[in-house]
Amino acid sequence: MDESQIDEGLLALLRKVDTPTVCNAIEVAQGKRGFNNYTHKTMLSSAPEDPAVVGFARTAKIAGKEPPTISPEEIKKRRMDYFRSMSSGPRPGIAVVEDVDFPECVSAWWGEVHTTVHKGLGLSGAVTNGVMRDLGDLQPGFPVLAESIGPSHAFVHVREIGTPVHVLGMTVNEGDLVHADRHGALVIPEEVLPTLKEAIEKLLDTEQLILGPAREEGFTFEKLEAAWAAFEKSRT
Numbered sequence: 001m002d003e004s005q006i007d008e009g010l011l012a013l014l015r016k017v018d019t020p021t022v023c024n025a026i027e028v029a030q031g032k033r034g035f036n037n038y039t040h041k042t043m044l045s046s047a048p049e050d051p052a053v054v055g056f057a058r059t060a061k062i063a064g065k066e067p068p069t070i071s072p073e074e075i076k077k078r079r080m081d082y083f084r085s086m087s088s089g090p091r092p093g094i095a096v097v098e099d100v101d102f103p104e105c106v107s108a109w110w111g112e113v114h115t116t117v118h119k120g121l122g123l124s125g126a127v128t129n130g131v132m133r134d135l136g137d138l139q140p141g142f143p144v145l146a147e148s149i150g151p152s153h154a155f156v157h158v159r160e161i162g163t164p165v166h167v168l169g170m171t172v173n174e175g176d177l178v179h180a181d182r183h184g185a186l187v188i189p190e191e192v193l194p195t196l197k198e199a200i201e202k203l204l205d206t207e208q209l210i211l212g213p214a215r216e217e218g219f220t221f222e223k224l225e226a227a228w229a230a231f232e233k234s235r236t
Helices: 008-016 019-030 072-086 112-120 190-215 221-235
Strands: 053-063 093-099 108-110 123-128 144-146 157-161 165-167 170-172 177-181 184-188
Touching (some): 008 053, 019 184, 019 190, 108 112, 108 123, 112 123, 123 177, 184 190, 190 221
Parallel strands (some): 053 093, 093 123
Antiparallel strands (some): 053 157, 177 184
């Protein structure tokens, strides 16, 4: 995805809203239900109170359950190639790393060192189907969304760089625009970008037709019935 397609106003709004809101807004923009390129399982957030992260994906695959079969020199080269890739590309950026050992991941790629390094390279956060560790020592302002927590890095090594990855039902290509928070992550389809800001604003306004009356004293079924009729009408 070309970063010039995203204006600052949209980016600012995306950082303010949660991932479920973006999920719903994508369906508003598409005019139908059925959007499904999001994580389909419960994930753990290293910083659940942090705002949402939005960025262009930098992708990679790792493994670590078994020792690598390549030479130590190749292992080192791939790791430096990985960091070179993570340091490049459009910004804001987000690391999306698939652990190919899933569902038997044991290698905590994300800990104090890697969160500090990746933030220093200009990335805003990470999403993985793998493991994180060093809770309490992870770099502030770099939230990690992971499938599990564990103590060891095991035999972790880089397998692929810049290829499509799969994270708990979500498919991500390098350069895709990803939105993530404590609920999970999703890929924003390129075709909705021109209307996504309007769709989010419409969604938020529409929800107030229900939320406003429901929060007032004296709310009754009759008031709900009237509010819901207005809500349904606004969605058509």
